[in-house]
Amino acid sequence: MSEQLLTVADSLKDRARAALGSRNLILVGLMGAGKSSVGRIVASQLAIPFIDSDLEIERVSRMTIAELFAAYGEQEFRALEARVVKRLLKSGPRVVSTGGGAFINDRTRKHIKKGGLSVWLKADLDVLWERVNKRDTRPLLKTENPKQTLEGLMNARYPIYAQADLTVLSRDVRKEIMADEVLKAVIEAQKESAAS
Ligand SMILES: Nc1ncnc2c1ncn2[C@@H]1O[C@H](COP(=O)(O)OP(=O)(O)O)[C@@H](O)[C@H]1O
Numbered sequence: 001m002s003e004q005l006l007t008v009a010d011s012l013k014d015r016a017r018a019a020l021g022s023r024n025l026i027l028v029g030l031m032g033a034g035k036s037s038v039g040r041i042v043a044s045q046l047a048i049p050f051i052d053s054d055l056e057i058e059r060v061s062r063m064t065i066a067e068l069f070a071a072y073g074e075q076e077f078r079a080l081e082a083r084v085v086k087r088l089l090k091s092g093p094r095v096v097s098t099g100g101g102a103f104i105n106d107r108t109r110k111h112i113k114k115g116g117l118s119v120w121l122k123a124d125l126d127v128l129w130e131r132v133n134k135r136d137t138r139p140l141l142k143t144e145n146p147k148q149t150l151e152g153l154m155n156a157r158y159p160i161y162a163q164a165d166l167t168v169l170s171r172d173v174r175k176e177i178m179a180d181e182v183l184k185a186v187i188e189a190q191k192e193s194a195a196s
């Protein structure tokens with residue numbers, strides 16, 4: 001990379017880091033949008049801690065997400081998720097990637113709204129499907145027609161994800177590019193709030 005390009009890349013992370021301040025950055029969106037993998041890269045670029053709420057839930061419960069759904073059902077999972085997300089957002093700055101249903105739950109959404117800057121990674125059905133059909137770890141997609149289930153979740157959830165502070169289109173490009181787009185959105189949001 002030329003020296004000039006290196007400077008541009010550095011200034012992107014520095015500017016995003018300054019714009020975020022002590023706030024948390026919380027990634028929301030449907031399964032397969034890239035919250036977990038892009039969130040990890042964003043945190044590393046910003047040099048702040050990264051936490052995936054699903055991994056944290058699995059750590060504290062010593063069960064996988066699939067086991068939790070099977071043993072206690074979705075309602076209990078949502079209650080645990082709400083408690084974990086609330087605790088994770090108590091201090092910042094952090095990047096917190098949530099599970100796809102977190103922002104849909106009223107209680108969890110309130111914690112997220114209060115706990116920092118939320119970013120919706122928005123993707124179309126084919127992009128999501130291409131990514132999630134490779135693994136069968138997601139209990140909500142263990143249905144007869146998982147693609148149709150995913151589409152149903154899109155229709156039900158997209159109006160709620162739209163309440164996030166920022167929206168970034170999750171396209172079929174490298175994860176590092178997606179991470180840069182998240183950083184740019186954080187910078188833009190700060191500029192807009194400074195101007196108003
Ligand atoms: N921009 C991307 N390009 C290619 N593959 C991606 C991209 N973002 C995510 N993936 C892949 O898609 C799958 C789902 O991503 P993940 O980060 O787990 O999404 P989420 O946490 O939103 O469900 C993973 O296998 C991941 O490697």
Ligand SMILES: O=C(O)C1=C[C@@H](OP(=O)(O)O)[C@@H](O)[C@H](O)C1
Pocket residue numbers: 029030031032035036054065098099100101102137138139140
């Ligand atoms: O959309 C959902 O309700 C869920 C999404 C999953 O997380 P990812 O979005 O990271 O796959 C996980 O929390 C659980 O399977 C439920």
Ligand SMILES: [Mg+2]
Pocket residue numbers: 035036037054097098099
């Ligand atoms: Mg995830």
